[in-house]
Amino acid sequence: MKNIIIISLGLMALLTTGCVTKGTHEATLMELGKTKDSLTTANSKIDQQNEFIESQKLEINKNLNEISNTKSELEELDKNKSKLQKELEDSQALLNASQSQLKTMREIEAETKKRNEIYARFVKELQKMIDGGQLTVSIEKGRIVINLPDNVLFATGHSIVNPEGQIALKQIAAVLKEFSDRSFQVEGHTDNVPMKSSRYPSNWELSTARALNVVHLMIEEGVDAKNISASGFGEFQPRADNETKEGRALNRRIEIIMLPNLEILSNELPKLIN
Numbered sequence: 001m002k003n004i005i006i007i008s009l010g011l012m013a014l015l016t017t018g019c020v021t022k023g024t025h026e027a028t029l030m031e032l033g034k035t036k037d038s039l040t041t042a043n044s045k046i047d048q049q050n051e052f053i054e055s056q057k058l059e060i061n062k063n064l065n066e067i068s069n070t071k072s073e074l075e076e077l078d079k080n081k082s083k084l085q086k087e088l089e090d091s092q093a094l095l096n097a098s099q100s101q102l103k104t105m106r107e108i109e110a111e112t113k114k115r116n117e118i119y120a121r122f123v124k125e126l127q128k129m130i131d132g133g134q135l136t137v138s139i140e141k142g143r144i145v146i147n148l149p150d151n152v153l154f155a156t157g158h159s160i161v162n163p164e165g166q167i168a169l170k171q172i173a174a175v176l177k178e179f180s181d182r183s184f185q186v187e188g189h190t191d192n193v194p195m196k197s198s199r200y201p202s203n204w205e206l207s208t209a210r211a212l213n214v215v216h217l218m219i220e221e222g223v224d225a226k227n228i229s230a231s232g233f234g235e236f237q238p239r240a241d242n243e244t245k246e247g248r249a250l251n252r253r254i255e256i257i258m259l260p261n262l263e264i265l266s267n268e269l270p271k272l273i274n
Contacts, residue, residue, distance in 0.1 A: 208232025
């Protein structure tokens with residue numbers, strides 16, 4: 001471009017001097033025309049380059065906008081991903097909890113079924129004693145309870161098991177020892193008539209002594225000592241009204257209780273409730 005301008009200026013200078021021939025003048029005009037055409041072409045190319053540059057700027061801006069939009073979309077997707085991940089984790093936790101609850105319910109159901117089978121076995125094995133009025137077998141608060149009136153086992157105010165009571169307890173022990181995976185508790189209960197014995201200052205001592213003597217006899221008959229315990233409740237867990245003779249008779253008793261599966265109750269049941 002610079003050279004074209006210089007040439008043009010030179011030709012113009014020659015024309016202004018007036019010292020040129022006709023041929024030179026025509027050649028100069030022809031050269032000037034070519035130069036003009038070159039300038040026009042060059043200007044056209046410059047315009048085209050400018051248009052191209054502008055179009056590229058527009059394309060770049062468009063691409064920048066698309067990049068910005070894509071970045072925003074990616075950020076939104078990342079947020080959604082985190083939200084979905086949290087929902088997935090919550091759903092998995094809920095599924096795990098449901099499976100754990102289902103497992104617990106099945107264990108409780110299995111335990112209940114087994115307890116009912118044991119109850120049926122107790123009733124079958126002790127049917128003669130049940131029919132004879134020596135004891136009752138029931139399920140109370142999820143526990144199997146063998147209830148023996150005190151007159152079957154003891155003389156009034158005493159804790160030594162009488163001969164008839166020993167025979168009854170031996171029959172019960174024969175059934176209990178078959179369930180070596182179960183725990184039993186012997187509970188002593190009395191009516192509310194105060195004790196007047198130096199050996200048993202209160203019904204606490206009498207009820208506990210009776211329960212202990214029953215436990216010792218059970219162990220002698222083969223019940224595993226690890227599976228049986230004794231407790232005395234005195235008059236504080238009555239089954240009937242102590243105001244009547246019949247009620248007091250019902251309250252004076254020994255209960256042999258098969259405890260439920262404490263592992264399920266202590267470890268699994270709270271999970272189910274929560």
